[in-house]
Amino acid sequence: MSLKSILFGKEKSLTDRNLFHSISLIALFAWVGLGADGLSSSCYGPEETFKALGTSPHLSLFVALASVVTIVAICASYSQIIALFPTGGGGYLVASKLLSPATGVVSGCALLIDYVLTVTLSIASGFDALFSLFPESAQHLKLGCAVIGLVGLTVINLRGVKESVVIWVPIFGVFVLTHAFAIIYAMISHSSGLAGIATATTHEIHSVSASVGWFGLMALLLKAYSMGAGTYTGIEAVSNGLPILREPRVRTGRKTMVYMGVSLALTVAGLLVAYQLYNVQIDPNKTLNAVLFEQMTASWNHIAGGSYVWITLASEAALLIIAAQTGFLDGPRVLANMALDRWFPAQFANLSERLVTRNGVLLMGLSGLVMMLATKGSVDLLVIFYSINVFITFSLSQLGMVRHWWEERKADPTWLRKLAINGFGLVLTGSILISLTIVKFNEGGWATLLVTGVLVVTAFGIKRHYNGVRSQLRRLDSIVEAAEAEALAVPSNPAPADPKARTAVILVNGFNGLGLHTILNVPRMFGNTFRNFIFVQVGSVDAGNFKGAAEIDDLRIHTEQEANRYVQFARARGYGSKAFTSIGYDITSEVMKLAREASTEFPNQVFFAGQLLFTYETNLTRWLHNHTVFTLQRRFFLSSMPFVVLPIRVDTDS
Numbered sequence: 001m002s003l004k005s006i007l008f009g010k011e012k013s014l015t016d017r018n019l020f021h022s023i024s025l026i027a028l029f030a031w032v033g034l035g036a037d038g039l040s041s042s043c044y045g046p047e048e049t050f051k052a053l054g055t056s057p058h059l060s061l062f063v064a065l066a067s068v069v070t071i072v073a074i075c076a077s078y079s080q081i082i083a084l085f086p087t088g089g090g091g092y093l094v095a096s097k098l099l100s101p102a103t104g105v106v107s108g109c110a111l112l113i114d115y116v117l118t119v120t121l122s123i124a125s126g127f128d129a130l131f132s133l134f135p136e137s138a139q140h141l142k143l144g145c146a147v148i149g150l151v152g153l154t155v156i157n158l159r160g161v162k163e164s165v166v167i168w169v170p171i172f173g174v175f176v177l178t179h180a181f182a183i184i185y186a187m188i189s190h191s192s193g194l195a196g197i198a199t200a201t202t203h204e205i206h207s208v209s210a211s212v213g214w215f216g217l218m219a220l221l222l223k224a225y226s227m228g229a230g231t232y233t234g235i236e237a238v239s240n241g242l243p244i245l246r247e248p249r250v251r252t253g254r255k256t257m258v259y260m261g262v263s264l265a266l267t268v269a270g271l272l273v274a275y276q277l278y279n280v281q282i283d284p285n286k287t288l289n290a291v292l293f294e295q296m297t298a299s300w301n302h303i304a305g306g307s308y309v310w311i312t313l314a315s316e317a318a319l320l321i322i323a324a325q326t327g328f329l330d331g332p333r334v335l336a337n338m339a340l341d342r343w344f345p346a347q348f349a350n351l352s353e354r355l356v357t358r359n360g361v362l363l364m365g366l367s368g369l370v371m372m373l374a375t376k377g378s379v380d381l382l383v384i385f386y387s388i389n390v391f392i393t394f395s396l397s398q399l400g401m402v403r404h405w406w407e408e409r410k411a412d413p414t415w416l417r418k419l420a421i422n423g424f425g426l427v428l429t430g431s432i433l434i435s436l437t438i439v440k441f442n443e444g445g446w447a448t449l450l451v452t453g454v455l456v457v458t459a460f461g462i463k464r465h466y467n468g469v470r471s472q473l474r475r476l477d478s479i480v481e482a483a484e485a486e487a488l489a490v491p492s493n494p495a496p497a498d499p500k501a502r503t504a505v506i507l508v509n510g511f512n513g514l515g516l517h518t519i520l521n522v523p524r525m526f527g528n529t530f531r532n533f534i535f536v537q538v539g540s541v542d543a544g545n546f547k548g549a550a551e552i553d554d555l556r557i558h559t560e561q562e563a564n565r566y567v568q569f570a571r572a573r574g575y576g577s578k579a580f581t582s583i584g585y586d587i588t589s590e591v592m593k594l595a596r597e598a599s600t601e602f603p604n605q606v607f608f609a610g611q612l613l614f615t616y617e618t619n620l621t622r623w624l625h626n627h628t629v630f631t632l633q634r635r636f637f638l639s640s641m642p643f644v645v646l647p648i649r650v651d652t653d654s
Contacts, residue, residue: 024246025165027255032172033165034241035260037118037234037326040319042179042267044125045231047288048383050275052224056208057276058200063224064272067231068265070428074235075261077398077425080418081239082253084404087547090240091393092334098400101341105463107396108338109455111240113448114233114389115331119324119368121386123150124377126320129313132290139285143377149321150372154365157328160354168322175315176263182296182312183270190277197276226435229387231268234323235260236393240330243547289316327368332360336543342466343459345624349542351585357543384444389452391433398426465624469612476513476648479520497576501531503602507591507609507632508537511565514648518610519570521646532577533570534598534605537563538590539583546585556583588631592639599641606642609633613647 096104297305539559563579570577584590636643
């Protein structure tokens with residue numbers, strides 16, 4: 001095996017009829033891969049809430065109740081989104097389809113920044129939890145270990161979706177069991193203290209309101225609620241990741257949402273109550289959970305107590321690292337969807353031999369690394385940047401759903417109930433977004449909004465360029481209609497392709513102006529020396545059509561039909577013609593396979609390919625476009641096969 005195969009795994013075959021079944025996730029695995037982000041937030045969300053309350057920790061009871069209501073509301077809202085958009089797409093697709101494409105870009109860009117922060121914060125928090133077990137003298141190693149962990153997780157995700165999830169299932173299970181035990185143990189062993197919490201909460205309400213007034217009390221609760229808003233991030237991940245779920249996807253997605261919502265609500269509320277039962281105090285060198293577990297096991301046998309604390313905190317650290325999976329699974333998917341709509345470079349929709357959007361995974365890893373080094377892995381700083389963006393997406397998604405149900409009120413008898421669910425979700429997420437922006441803006445939240453704004457502007461610039469190119473290509477396509485009419489004039493007995501005759505083998509990509517101009521330029525440049533016109537076309541399998549066996553079959557059929565249209569056109573002009581087609585994710589390799597087949601059958605051949613030539617080309621335009629032709633040219637030359645590139649000039653204003 002090559003080093004590449006060892007690191008990233010063997011190539012997956014598109015001819016495997018069980019391919020989609022083998023790489024899709026059942027609800028349990030989806031809960032691990034997509035729900036870890038939400039559940040892991042219980043390691044820092046409740047702590048941020050507790051810290052924000054300062055000397056009034058018993059007020060966290062209200063925040064716990066509000067958190068449960070928020071989680072239930074958001075989960076219910078996103079269950080409706082899953083049903084309405086069963087092919088996935090999440091916040092970007094919802095806002096694009098139900099509001100406007102421009103709104104969708106804002107939602108998508110906000111989500112991308114949030115996923116980068118998910119990766120960074122999850123890994124930084126994971127190593128914070130892990131290093132809570134080590135003395136202060138070892139703390140200087142934390143950042144280096146976090147960077148190594150991020151790089152390692154990036155490599156794992158390049159191997160494939162299922163492979164990057166299955167290995168974490170045992171650790172995820174340990175986290176759930178140890179934390180469920182901790183919450184239940186705290187409730188049972190300190191059941192007599194539950195009444196005291198209610199009394200202390202009532203006392204703190206009176207004392208705080210007497211000191212700062214009712215407005216000040218509400219402001220304090222709102223700040224604590226907002227600082228713990230990271231708890232709700234990750235809930236949207238299931239709607240974004242539907243394409244990787246096992247059929248039937250809607251049922252699997254909704255089941256995953258139930259697992260995620262119940263586990264998150266119980267864990268967050270349970271930990272906040274447990275903090276009060278054990279009267280935990282903030283330790284700058286330890287997480288609040290570490291303090292809780294140490295106090296909880298203080299009266300246990302030394303070995304048993306120490307082992308439990310180590311296992312529980314190690315599972316927290318591991319789960320926080322697993323939570324970065326959400327960023328690696330859904331971030332590249334959102335990026336691919338936006339690339340398919342030409343808001344970002346088309347390369348981000350390409351698949352690797354492991355059928356993952358490799359460029360997107362690498363971008364998420366690199367962006368996370370930059371953020372990790374820039375913030376030095378500071379969880380306190382990252383939490384400030386975090387969660388504003390996801391509530392932009394939450395709010396826009398809920399707004400889109402409210403608009404949809406209002407427009408469907410005459411067609412759907414249950415519209416009012418559905419509108420009420422999404423309407424409540426809109427009020428909730430919108431109010432959190434406003435409060436988060438106010439609370440976090442001066443502390444550094446402005447930086448998140450600034451970066452998101454820059455990304456949105458960049459997306460519009462890229463779209464403008466692609467629109468300019470598309471406008472120019474329409475001029476090339478003006479000959480398509482005439483070519484189709486000419487293709488209808490194929491003689492009843494067209495001349496067969498003579499294998500010994502001079503043959504032009506043309507690489508095409510759909511029946512379009514670029515391909516037709518290439519065909520017409522061959523006789524203009526070389527005269528009537530070619531008697532055969534052979535066509536090679538490879539259908540590109542990307543994030544847009546890699547959704548199921550039916551879509552792959554449709555792509556194969558479409559590729560054959562498009563190539564046959566060229567064959568009909570060539571035969572109408574009196575040439576012998578034939579098509580060689582296939583589909584694949586590695587276009588270059590597939591073209592070379594077909595080229596060898598064509599050269600074997602037609603040895604007296606010359607290969608041709610058209611290439612767009614921009615009058616004012618820059619480094620940016622070169623990056624935005626596919627230069628597969630030049631890669632093929634080199635491979636053809638190395639294979640001693642003649643290859644000619646025919647330039648097609650394109651003028652754009654961007």
